[in-house]
Amino acid sequence: MGTVRKITMKEIAELSGVGKSTVSRYFNGGYVKEETRKRIASIIQQYNYEPNSFARLKAKSSRMIGIIAPCLDSIVTSQVLMSIDRHLRQEGYSTIIINTDHQETLELQYLEKLWRMNVDGLILSATHLSDAHRTLLSQIDIPVVVVAQNYPDGICIINDDYYGGKFVGSYIGSRHHRSVACLCVDTWDEAIGVVRRQGILDGLKESGIERPYVYLSDFSFAHACTQVERILDEHSIDALICSTDRQALGAYKVIRERGYRIPQDISIISFGGYDISELLTPQLATVRFDTEYSGKCCARTILRMIRNEEVQPIQYVNYTFIEGESVCTRTPHPSDE
Template sequence: MPRKITMADIADMAGVTKSTVSRYFNGGYVKESTRERIQEITREYNYEPNAFARLKARESNVIGVVVPTLNSKVTSRVVTSIGRYLRGQGYETLIKDSDHSPELELKNMQRLMTLNVDGILVSAITITPELREAIESCPVPVVVLAQEYPQGTVVVADDYGAGRAMGAYVGRTGPRRVGYLGVEESDLAVGISRRQGVLDGLREHGDPEVVALQGDYSYESGQRMAEEVLENGPVDAMICATDRLAFGAYLVLERHGLRVPEDVSVAGFGGYDESALLKPPLTTLKFDSYAMGYLGAETVLKMIRGEPVPKKQIVDYTFIEGKSVRER
């Protein structure tokens, strides 16, 4: 007859921590391979967890949320949607702001791992090797938002598809020279995928010269890059990685006596409410950020409950045709 074993014994035999075994018995998220190993051991030794062990591992009903900034329309939509969904499910959110710093993002992730949260949603700035290690070692379920992460569970926007749609839209107007106001490549979604989509879309309708610059997400960065583009000669269009960068471009073009769209077409991404107030209203793309927040929150709760979830979910976007791109 098999000897009587404890949770600590199961953890040793399965090569995991005792908290992982406790999570398994309390219906929490455990990797499929680990789950199968624990099941084999419990069957072999006829192990039955006691009620007190279950009580000690009681859930906190708190979900940690890491966001790149609080000064963003898109982030505010995502956070609002997460909060609404989780409140309806009896959960609260604990929000950590990374201020666009990958180092602080990692610290926020590590801090949440030490707290008694049931799961974590991380709207990642970039997936560094250190962040990847933190996600993989996290004792609770993690869902990554806004960045590709093949090793984990993600909810992302179609940055490449959106970029290509906007590039093709501007490309059909026949520009000879285009300025692209982008962000650093460390942000793979916006800095690389969105930019590549724009470039491919432009090439569908000719082969314009493209002056591609990188900055940060600020209004001031939009101004700086727009000035730099114009210093290198006239352009027919400026495509901006975000609406906030487009706001800076508008100001610089006005300062130079250039009209939108008669002299220079301008386009952005984000669909900010303020973009409709510009003169002329900005042509932009609005991602379904509320869907991203909802799907992220729904997914992490399913993982906590041990339910199957898709590895990757993609949210759609809406094209908002303003008056800032010249007639085709």
């Protein structure tokens, strides 16, 4: 074969037997059938094609880190993102932060898109890791750090959700509560909906509370209000454990509207430690995970991976307890004596 000539995107489409829009989706990180993807990749390799917008694909380093976040309105997520960005910036790196609004399809699309944009590394803040996530992550050939979910096949940084949950369950039990409701999230969120929930239930069980009332809510204030209404309609409780401070805000509203006192009638405890929680009266009892450390750990880990240095596969973020004033001590039940 003679000298390789330059080729246009239109010609790539013709040689691949697909439309130009399919080739465009390929370069922009969209979904393309695997067989078609291989044909396009073969043509690109044969003609050394490189679109202008990706002209730096051969650069040794972009000094850019791609970050995929499930949302931007979560206080905890935003604090972690800000910490990551700050520590990477101090090391001369810039970040590309993409919000997927908890949509798995968008997470997959942008993981692949950022990978093709020649970022030096990827940070995925995930609420769920599906089989599709794991398959794609196994194909990505640049450093990847997963945050907030356990990723046994790679590198992850996770909150110590089990022992944080177990502490809360034990704390409520040690104060002699007996009719306890738990406002949990669904099991699609493994960290909070499975691991943290199991810690709570184990802590309660060890304290003699075998059958708490478990209700599911998403992370929104509105849905938490709806579920707390259901709990109060269906049960007489003396304590409520919420998965997040945002759920607890909904609980404060509903419980007070029903004429109950906090904590004299119903104790409330949750997870988050948001600054706004300190403004509640009585101050909310809550478990706070160290978001600043989490972000710093992410930045440090991805940079070490870029430098081909050894890192720990799983790193845990510890918690602190803000005791607040929203949990009281009940009169011991005769069985506690």
